Amino acid sequence: MSKLLLATNNQGKLVEIQALLKDLNLNASLVTPEQIGLHLKVEEDGDTYAENAARKAVAFAQASGLLTLADDSGLEVDALGSLPGIRSARFAPQPGATDADRRAYLLKRLQGQPRPWTARFHCTVALFYPDGGTEESKIHYAEGICPGEIIPEERGQNGFGYDPVFLLPELRRTMAELPMVEKNRISHRARAIRAATPILLEFLTNLQ
Numbered sequence: 479m480s481k482l483l484l485a486t487n488n489q490g491k492l493v494e495i496q497a498l499l500k501d502l503n504l505n506a507s508l509v510t511p512e513q514i515g516l517h518l519k520v521e522e523d524g525d526t527y528a529e530n531a532a533r534k535a536v537a538f539a540q541a542s543g544l545l546t547l548a549d550d551s552g553l554e555v556d557a558l559g560s561l562p563g564i565r566s567a568r569f570a571p572q573p574g575a576t577d578a579d580r581r582a583y584l585l586k587r588l589q590g591q592p593r594p595w596t597a598r599f600h601c602t603v604a605l606f607y608p609d610g611g612t613e614e615s616k617i618h619y620a621e622g623i624c625p626g627e628i629i630p631e632e633r634g635q636n637g638f639g640y641d642p643v644f645l646l647p648e649l650r651r652t653m654a655e656l657p658m659v660e661k662n663r664i665s666h667r668a669r670a671i672r673a674a675t676p677i678l679l680e681f682l683t684n685l686q
Contacts, residue, residue, distance in 0.1 A: 482547060483509050484546075484547055516542055524564070528550075531602045534549075552600055553597060555584070558587060603667075606618075622672070
């Protein structure tokens with residue numbers, strides 16, 4: 479059975495991506511960097527989600543020799559000119575900031591801005607297999623966007639990152655109030671992985 483490496487050390491992302499891919503019934507074994515003893519940190523200093531996702535996919539694939547899936551995602555808030563965007567994981571100014579610190583900083587920046595604070599989660603997935611040739615020709619991308627709005631109080635215990643303050647108006651619940659199975663039907667990451675499924679299946683077929 480072919481192996482698919484999930485190029486992230488973020489446990490919240492790993493749980494979501496594993497659940498999403500298992501639902502696809504792929505003929506592949508999902509492996510994490512930890513499971514294969516791969517300790518790699520990739521600088522995410524690109525100008526776009528695609529650049530950051532590609533850097534991670536290429537670095538992890540070349541280090542492991544495996545077909546690799548990576549993603550980069552962010553929260554874009556209209557009142558802040560689409561910030562924090564690709565800097566979502568590094569938005570809070572203090573060193574070693576936690577998810578709670580980033581949420582608190584976001585809400586502080588939004589104080590005084592008229593509501594609703596419309597926003598969206600954006601995710602770009604990159605797939606790469608290190609089999610020779612140019613890197614650019616072998617990186618395949620897919621995107622997913624989930625619209626919503628930011629609310630001034632945290633709600634829910636599920637998810638991670640900005641989920642507790644990201645409201646889905648049609649559901650009247652935050653992303654953190656959704657069970658995993660429901661989040662994985664509508665989230666930005668779910669939409670990106672669904673969009674990437676055809677090329678992922680093609681990769682896996684060619685590797686058999």
